[in-house]
Amino acid sequence: MAEVGPGTIEARDVAIAYQMARGQKPLVALRGMDVTVRDGEFLVVVGPSGCGKSTFLNVVGGLFQPSAGELLVGGKPVTGPGPDRAMVFQDYALLPWRSVYNNVKFGLEVQGRLDKDSDQRIRHFIELVGLKGFEESYPRELSGGMRQRVGLARALVTEPRILLMDEPFAAIDAITRETMQDELLRIVAETKQTCVFITHSVDEAIVLGDRIVVLTDRPGKVRGVIEVDIERPRTVNTLRHHPRYADIRDELWRLLRKGDVGAAPQGIGA
Amino acid sequence: MTQLDSTSAALESGEADERSAPAIRRVVSTGRLEYPRAQRIAIGTLSVLGFFTVWWAATTFTDVNPIFLPELGSIRDAVALSYTSGELIPNLQSSVTLFVACMAGSLAIAVPLGILVGAIEPINRTFGTWFWTIYTSPRIVFIPLILIWFGYTTTAKVAIIVLSAVPPATVMIMEGVKTVEGSMLRAARSFGASRFDQLRKIILPGTLPYVGTGIRMGVARGLVGLFGAELFTSRDGLGFLLVDAQTRYNVPMVFGVLTMYLIMCMVMVSASAAAEKRLSRWRD
Amino acid sequence: MSADTDTTQIRPTDTSGRRKHAASQSRWAEFRRNKLGSYAALVALLVTWQTWVTVGEVNPIVMPSPVAVAGEMVRMYELGFLVPAFIQSFSAYFAGIALAISVGMAISIGIGLSKLAQVITQPYLWALFAMPRVALIPLLMLWFGLNRQMVVMTVFLSAVVPLVLQVIEGMRTADGTLVRMSQVFCAGRIATLWKVVLPGIVPFVANGMRQSLSRGFIGLIVVELLTGTGGLGTEATRAATNFNTARTMAMIFIMLIVAVLLVILSKALERSASRWRETVAV
Numbered sequence: 134m135a136e137v138g139p140g141t142i143e144a145r146d147v148a149i150a151y152q153m154a155r156g157q158k159p160l161v162a163l164r165g166m167d168v169t170v171r172d173g174e175f176l177v178v179v180g181p182s183g184c185g186k187s188t189f190l191n192v193v194g195g196l197f198q199p200s201a202g203e204l205l206v207g208g209k210p211v212t213g214p215g216p217d218r219a220m221v222f223q224d225y226a227l228l229p230w231r232s233v234y235n236n237v238k239f240g241l242e243v244q245g246r247l248d249k250d251s252d253q254r255i256r257h258f259i260e261l262v263g264l265k266g267f268e269e270s271y272p273r274e275l276s277g278g279m280r281q282r283v284g285l286a287r288a289l290v291t292e293p294r295i296l297l298m299d300e301p302f303a304a305i306d307a308i309t310r311e312t313m314q315d316e317l318l319r320i321v322a323e324t325k326q327t328c329v330f331i332t333h334s335v336d337e338a339i340v341l342g343d344r345i346v347v348l349t350d351r352p353g354k355v356r357g358v359i360e361v362d363i364e365r366p367r368t369v370n371t372l373r374h375h376p377r378y379a380d381i382r383d384e385l386w387r388l389l390r391k392g393d394v395g396a397a398p399q400g401i402g403a
Numbered sequence: 404m405t406q407l408d409s410t411s412a413a414l415e416s417g418e419a420d421e422r423s424a425p426a427i428r429r430v431v432s433t434g435r436l437e438y439p440r441a442q443r444i445a446i447g448t449l450s451v452l453g454f455f456t457v458w459w460a461a462t463t464f465t466d467v468n469p470i471f472l473p474e475l476g477s478i479r480d481a482v483a484l485s486y487t488s489g490e491l492i493p494n495l496q497s498s499v500t501l502f503v504a505c506m507a508g509s510l511a512i513a514v515p516l517g518i519l520v521g522a523i524e525p526i527n528r529t530f531g532t533w534f535w536t537i538y539t540s541p542r543i544v545f546i547p548l549i550l551i552w553f554g555y556t557t558t559a560k561v562a563i564i565v566l567s568a569v570p571p572a573t574v575m576i577m578e579g580v581k582t583v584e585g586s587m588l589r590a591a592r593s594f595g596a597s598r599f600d601q602l603r604k605i606i607l608p609g610t611l612p613y614v615g616t617g618i619r620m621g622v623a624r625g626l627v628g629l630f631g632a633e634l635f636t637s638r639d640g641l642g643f644l645l646v647d648a649q650t651r652y653n654v655p656m657v658f659g660v661l662t663m664y665l666i667m668c669m670v671m672v673s674a675s676a677a678a679e680k681r682l683s684r685w686r687d
Numbered sequence: 688m689s690a691d692t693d694t695t696q697i698r699p700t701d702t703s704g705r706r707k708h709a710a711s712q713s714r715w716a717e718f719r720r721n722k723l724g725s726y727a728a729l730v731a732l733l734v735t736w737q738t739w740v741t742v743g744e745v746n747p748i749v750m751p752s753p754v755a756v757a758g759e760m761v762r763m764y765e766l767g768f769l770v771p772a773f774i775q776s777f778s779a780y781f782a783g784i785a786l787a788i789s790v791g792m793a794i795s796i797g798i799g800l801s802k803l804a805q806v807i808t809q810p811y812l813w814a815l816f817a818m819p820r821v822a823l824i825p826l827l828m829l830w831f832g833l834n835r836q837m838v839v840m841t842v843f844l845s846a847v848v849p850l851v852l853q854v855i856e857g858m859r860t861a862d863g864t865l866v867r868m869s870q871v872f873c874a875g876r877i878a879t880l881w882k883v884v885l886p887g888i889v890p891f892v893a894n895g896m897r898q899s900l901s902r903g904f905i906g907l908i909v910v911e912l913l914t915g916t917g918g919l920g921t922e923a924t925r926a927a928t929n930f931n932t933a934r935t936m937a938m939i940f941i942m943l944i945v946a947v948l949l950v951i952l953s954k955a956l957e958r959s960a961s962r963w964r965e966t967v968a969v
Contacts, residue, residue: 150430156439159430194871200430214873226868230886230963243874243882271963291872436802443806450807470829529724539950541905544920544942546912547927547935552749627819631909634824649825657826665818672817 579613783842799858
């Protein structure tokens with residue numbers, strides 16, 4: 134394996150069994166999950182619905198401890214959430230009673246990191262995600278795409294080493310989604326964070342990822358890994374015409390379809 | 404790094420499988436867990452039993468004032484005495500009969516009225532606001548006037564209960580009719596449905612869930628009316644037993660009557676909730 | 688419904704054309720479209736009532752005319768028992784409401800924090816929910832005697848139940864994603880409670896308080912009507928037992944006005960507390 138940096142994530146044989154209600158049989162979401170995310174890498178995770186993609190992200194985020202196996206971030210076992218990791222949620226998870234500015238402030242605030250520079254930092258990141266002028270707006274006044282920009286700014290402003298994104302663009306319309314993908318690429322090219330990005334969309338995976346990890350049906354484990362050997366900077370539009378694009382797409386589909394023989398994977402949409 | 408899972412058949416069931424390594428060390432919970440139904444019932448029952456145990460212990464081992472907390476046995480004796488003296492059953496019957504009859508009458512008024520006001524736009528515009536106003540105002544203030552008009556009679560009780568139950572039911576149904584979508588009506592018209600057909604095949608079924616809500620709200624408010632009416636007139640019914648026991652400082656009997664009231668309320672409220680659920684089956 | 692939501696806040700991002708259209712409409716057109724019919728109906732009712740009583744020479748004990756009721760209101764004010772009755776009613780009412788809010792909030796947040804506490808208290812809350820609290824008045828009379836303390840307790844009991852139920856519901860449905868988000872950003876338990884859970888239940892608290900205000904008022908009126916412990920309700924009963932129908936109706940009218948004002952007040956309160964909620968129209 135490559136050298137371990139502060140943004141390296143190593144999952145070794147990770148299993149997660151969880152319970153939704155008391156007295157319920159535990160559900161095994163992940164089993165034998167083995168993957169290493171290099172420092173500064175953009176890793177995309179795809180797989181059938183309910184295969185434990187989000188669960189894996191929550192483990193990295195420190196919300197759950199692995200039921201078995203080991204999860205290391207920067208070479209150390211994860212014991213809980215930390216300021217070195219931040220998450221972007223599929224349903225935005227904005228506090229509806231707070232303005233854009235105060236939503237972005239939330240992470241710094243609860244981590245006790247507010248100081249004289251934070252105001253400037255918050256404004257900088259709001260501008261970076263393209264929401265300048267909307268500082269005092271409330272989430273209900275924003276479109277889905279704009280809300281997710283707030284979610285992204287909130288994560289970025291804490292300057293995490295690792296950015297965890299749980300299908301962040303799934304609920305956003307197709308056109309806005311492409312813009313958001315381009316902007317995300319532009320931002321992380323600048324910040325050089327490790328990114329773990331979960332998606333249902335094959336195209337999104339190829340646009341964004343350095344590598345794509347395909348998971349099996351539940352309980353999820355790694356079925357295959359695809360290197361996306363397309364040079365950066367990429368944009369959604371140029372990528373479509375890249376000679377490698379079709380090959381990678383085929384390969385990805387092949388991996389995803391392998392599950393068809395046993396249990397049909399549901400909801401894999403491009 | 405590509406790994407194909409040859410034993411996936413065993414694993415894909417999604418349940419814990421102890422045969423394959425590594426062993427599950429701990430089970431993760433997602434947030435605070437809900438209790439399953441069986442446990443909820445068990446804990447609730449235990450809680451109630453515990454409550455009565457504490458009650459029993461307090462009255463047996465401490466000299467708590469029996470006006471605040473009568474002995475459980477004395478409540479049972481008081482109810483038993485009123486049963487053997489032949490007072491209990493007729494009064495209980497009177498309350499239940501009165502309430503059920505008044506609720507039937509109230510619905511017979513509220514359903515057509517609600518549909519009428521909701522479906523016909525000019526009527527709605529003129530009277531809709533007033534129905535809402537009446538619904539939000541405490542109709543209980545009319546009790547003195549009703550007592551002047553009807554005296555301390557059963558008619559007065561009926562008036563109070565109907566006045567309590569009709570407005571909430573009417574308003575719910577009225578609002579329900581308004582939610583029937585215009586697109587459905589247009590679709591029906593395009594198939595040549597007559598006005599009567601539209602009412603019968605679209606408005607009525609579309610409003611049914613709201614009729615259910617109306618029944619539930621009507622019953623809840625009707626019970627307030629029943630107790631108000633019985634406390635004021637106190638000629639017969641559980642209200643009579645209650646006021647009678649209170650004026651004679653018969654605290655155990657007050658508790659006994661309140662318990663019967665409580666049971667009656669629980670039955671009525673559950674029944675109306677069940678009715679609502681049944682009427683809104685087609686909704687998700 | 689969308690007409691009375693906040694039209695004052697039009698922001699640059701708000702592209703909802705309907706609102707702007709509504710705002711640009713003249714007030715009179717708005718009034719004529721929505722309110723005129725209702726007020727006309729009220730006037731027609733009053734006129735019919737007055738005509739019926741005057742022309743039909745109806746016995747004023749059965750049905751006094753609206754003019755007589757209005758005159759009675761002035762007379763009551765001149766006799767000087769209206770203001771003390773008001774003060775008496777409202778001191779008990781607000782004491783009961785204040786008690787209900789402070790005790791109710793403490794209880795319900797406590798219960799809401801623990802699933803076990805929710806399951807344990809469920810039977811009692813359900814019983815209190817199902818049974819109208821006015822039935823407890825005879826018991827309260829035995830416990831506290833015929834005094835204002837008993838009136839305060841009746842208001843308290845009537846008001847506290849809806850608040851507690853609403854707040855527990857709010858705590859129960861506290862947004863799981865938001866709590867998860869708070870945890871991922873390393874917020875502690877206290878910070879999560881204070882910054883995420885409690886602000887989230889504000890609309891539920893406001894809704895509960897709205898119900899509390901109206902249920903508390905019903906409790907107040909019933910106990911005053913029933914027990915003669917003073918206040919507006921007792922004056923109404925006194926007038927009724929003297930077969931002074933005009934004064935009874937005047938008292939009823941006053942109580943209705945007060946109730947309507949309370950509803951308006953509590954709706955405004957609820958709306959301002961839930962401003963950040965998404966409106967259905969958007």
